[in-house]
Amino acid sequence: MSIEVKDLSYVYSPGTPYAAAALNGVSITVNEGDFLGIIGKTGSGKSTFIQHLNALIKLQSGSIKVYDVDLTQKKPDLKKLRGTVGMVMQYPEYQLFDETVEKDVGYGPKNLGLSEEEIKCRVKEAVELVGLNYKEVADRSPFELSGGQKRRVAIAGVIAMRPRVLILDEPTAGLDPRGKKDIMSLVKRLKETSSPTIIIISHDMDAVAENCDKVALFSEGKIQAVGSPREVFYDANALALAEMDVPSVVKIARELQKKGVSLQGKPVTREELVEAIRRWRDE
Amino acid sequence: MAIKFEKVTYEYPAEDNAVVAVKNVDLEIEDGSFVCICGENGSGKSTLAKLMNGLLQPTSGVVTVDGKTTATEEEEELFAIRQKVGMVFQNPDNQMIASIIEDEIAFGPENLGVPREEIGERIEYALSAVGMTEYRHNTPYKLSGGQKQRIAIAAVLAMRPEVLVLDESTAMLDPKGRAEVLKVAHELNDQGITIVLITHFMEEATQADRVVVMSEGRVVMDGTPEEIFRDRASIEKYDLELPITDAIAADLLQAGLPLEDKIYSEKTLAEAICRLK
Numbered sequence: 001m002s003i004e005v006k007d008l009s010y011v012y013s014p015g016t017p018y019a020a021a022a023l024n025g026v027s028i029t030v031n032e033g034d035f036l037g038i039i040g041k042t043g044s045g046k047s048t049f050i051q052h053l054n055a056l057i058k059l060q061s062g063s064i065k066v067y068d069v070d071l072t073q074k075k076p077d078l079k080k081l082r083g084t085v086g087m088v089m090q091y092p093e094y095q096l097f098d099e100t101v102e103k104d105v106g107y108g109p110k111n112l113g114l115s116e117e118e119i120k121c122r123v124k125e126a127v128e129l130v131g132l133n134y135k136e137v138a139d140r141s142p143f144e145l146s147g148g149q150k151r152r153v154a155i156a157g158v159i160a161m162r163p164r165v166l167i168l169d170e171p172t173a174g175l176d177p178r179g180k181k182d183i184m185s186l187v188k189r190l191k192e193t194s195s196p197t198i199i200i201i202s203h204d205m206d207a208v209a210e211n212c213d214k215v216a217l218f219s220e221g222k223i224q225a226v227g228s229p230r231e232v233f234y235d236a237n238a239l240a241l242a243e244m245d246v247p248s249v250v251k252i253a254r255e256l257q258k259k260g261v262s263l264q265g266k267p268v269t270r271e272e273l274v275e276a277i278r279r280w281r282d283e
Numbered sequence: 284m285a286i287k288f289e290k291v292t293y294e295y296p297a298e299d300n301a302v303v304a305v306k307n308v309d310l311e312i313e314d315g316s317f318v319c320i321c322g323e324n325g326s327g328k329s330t331l332a333k334l335m336n337g338l339l340q341p342t343s344g345v346v347t348v349d350g351k352t353t354a355t356e357e358e359e360e361l362f363a364i365r366q367k368v369g370m371v372f373q374n375p376d377n378q379m380i381a382s383i384i385e386d387e388i389a390f391g392p393e394n395l396g397v398p399r400e401e402i403g404e405r406i407e408y409a410l411s412a413v414g415m416t417e418y419r420h421n422t423p424y425k426l427s428g429g430q431k432q433r434i435a436i437a438a439v440l441a442m443r444p445e446v447l448v449l450d451e452s453t454a455m456l457d458p459k460g461r462a463e464v465l466k467v468a469h470e471l472n473d474q475g476i477t478i479v480l481i482t483h484f485m486e487e488a489t490q491a492d493r494v495v496v497m498s499e500g501r502v503v504m505d506g507t508p509e510e511i512f513r514d515r516a517s518i519e520k521y522d523l524e525l526p527i528t529d530a531i532a533a534d535l536l537q538a539g540l541p542l543e544d545k546i547y548s549e550k551t552l553a554e555a556i557c558r559l560k
Contacts, residue, residue, distance in 0.1 A: 042427050042457045147324050174373070174454045176323045176483045177524040203457045206527050245458050248527040248549060255553030274534045281540070281560050 002165055002197050003030040003053060008062035009221075010048055022048040024221040026062070030214075032164070035191060036199045037208035037229070040218030041243055046201050047090075049218070050167050053199070054085040066165070083112060086163030086195065090170050092154035096142040101127065101153050104142050108161045126160035127153075129194060130186060148179040155186070159194055166195035170202060180204075184211060209233060209247035209268040217242050229268045249273045284350075285446050285477045286312040286335050286368065291344035293330055304330040306500035307344070312446070317469070317478045319488040319508075322497035323522045328481045331497065332450045335479065336368035337361050349445070366395065369439030373451040375431030379423045384415070384434055387423060391442045402441075409437035412474075413467050429460025433467055446477040453482060465490070485512070485526040489546060496521055509546050528552050 010023040023045045030036055038046050051057045052064060055071060055078050064071040069081045089095065098104035105126055109119045127134045130152040137145070142153045151171075158166065168187065172180040184207060191198050202208050208215060208229065215232040217225040219242035225235045232238070233250045246254070249270060253263050263276040288310040295302045305327045312318055312335075320328050333339040334346050337353035346353045348364045355361055372378060381387040388406045397405065410416045413433040418426070423434055432452050439447060449468060453461040465487060472478045480487060488494050494511040496504035498521045504511055512518065512529055525533060528547045535542050535556075542555055 041459060174451070176522065177485070178323055178522040180483075181524075205458075243459070248531065251549040252528070252531065252553050252556070255550055256556060259553060259557050261553075261557060270531055270534050273531060274538050277535065277540065277556060277559070278538060 001029060002032045002034075002067060003028075004063075004065045005029075005052075006063045008049070008052060008059075008064065010052070010057065010060050012048075014060070022221055023052075026221070026223055028216055028223060028226060030165075030197060030199065033196050034198070034214050035212045036197075036214045036216060037212035038199065038201045038216050038218060039203075039205065039208060039232075039244060040224075044218040044242065045221040046218050047169060048221075050087070050169060050199065050201065053165070053167060054082050054087050056087070079112075083161055084163055085165045085167060086158040086161050088155050088158050088166070088168040088171060090173060092158075093142075093147065093150035096150060096154055096157075099141060100139050101132075101142050101145075101156075102138040104153060105156045105160050108157055112161070122160045122162070123156075126156040129159055129190065130156045131182070132156070148175060148182065151175070151179075151183065152186070159190065163195050165197040165199065166190060167199045168201070171200065172202070172204065172207070180207075187211075205233075205245055205247040206249075209249060210270070217244065219243075230266050233268050234266050284311050285314045285316075285348065286310075286479075287345075287347045288331075288334070289345045289347075291334060291341045291346055293327075293334060293339060294342045295330075304500055305334065305341075308500075308502055310495065310502055310505075312477060312479060314445070315472070315475055315477055317472045317490075317492045318480070319491035319494045320479065320481045320497060321483070321485070321488055321494060321523055322503075326497040326521075327500040328497050329450055330500075332370065332448050332479065332481055335446070335448055336365045336370060338365075338370070362395075366442045367444055368446040368448060369442055369444035370448045370450060371432065371435045371439060371452045373454050375428050375435060375455070378435045378438075379431065382422055382424075384410075384421055384423055385419045387434060388438050388441045391438055395442065405441045405443070409440040412440055412471065413437045414463075427460055428456045429463040432456065432460065432464045436464070436467060436471075440471070444476065446479065447471060448479045448481075450481045451483070452480075453484065453487065461487075485524055488512075489526050489548075496523065512546055513544065 006027050008026040012020045040046050059071050069076050096104055105123045106119045109122045124134045172183050215229050216223050217232055224242045225232045225238035233246050267273040267276045288308050291308045293305040322328050340354045385406050388409050389402050392402045392405050413436050415433050453464050468478050489508045494508050532547050
């Protein structure tokens, strides 16, 4: 088990006329090796939730344990926590700041107090992991790069911390189709190589269905449903309550159901749909 | 013809080597049409959009709006062009200037010197056109992304434009916000406003009358969504993707199912699948 959240609630500006409840009794367990997709409308509490996981937001009520860091304790080891949980924010390229790619990616490791040699080694590894050529980009200003490359540099800055859990908030937002595909395959590669546990917030239901093995559906500060993509995307009640759309594959399966065609096995990926249609046809 | 490009080239000035963003483009946007412009990042789409109302002026070639060139030094002529061709950009937060929505909408007409009573009418029209009438006296900061973009569209509508250019205006929105903005765009088009929609979402392109594909500054494809998305080789070549339903249809075809090779929605694809047995 890598993350255990119990009965987490959070209110913005408590005790003022602007008080707004963002989370209301959220409990979830994330295991090492999970590829968790977090879905839900804007304002459903997704971002507030993930910001708790590396203590960007201070715990108000409930409990959070990330490996052996217990956030309910008086002085939790935040340095250790932030080395364990890497956070890639929305449009992370806006947070690039240093003169060269080398320095920007090395900023995190430097703050960990690592040796020059170790920093250099980590930077090189991270830059290459995100699919950039270290020799070509290391001494360039990150601001000279293309949009997709900038985003990769920003992700490299997080990877250089070697987090065991990597959290990405809408990593493909605003990218062109090629950029989206590249970033998704990068995330999958990172899962295999450096960060075994991935948590991703996404509005792209098709991408969640294709890539995640676990889905948490947020609505009004609560987890409405959690389970495999199959369980969640066929939970019509929970989805309707959360006012969420389903992946195109599930839409097609629903349309077919209306016409009296029941596909076996509740397909959620394109591959599963093709297979289910073939089986139905051969019946 | 609402907008006409004749052999238009645009180079971004740079000290060492100029970047040619748009190369020798000939393009006509017809009155009342709904045109989608696609293409990978850096293909010149946004530059093309900014050339449409004189925010940028061509390095060579001519862009005309209703027959008038955008390459004019006369401020009044330029204002007239910008009033006709309104633009909404990607980030809703960067486009809001007023703290109350009706002031936001009134900003454009006030600058045009529109009389007070008429400004009131225009605010009413613009807000009702985007379905935001009840928010007239609210602040824009608490709105969702989709609502903010609808306000940005309303602010343009208050100028009574003939053409609305949406430059990736749906890119930062969630699916619901995107659907809201798209619905408004189609409604405005039904009322006769020409829509130019720049997008990376192929599902949005399938709903246009016409799709223009840019690559490396040139127009490389131009046709109906049907024509564009059936040309699978070019779609791949220009780093676009098939709308997901068509990708699924392609998977089914490849699996040997005798599906007609055309453009599908979820509903029509389900109908076609039913006919397979």
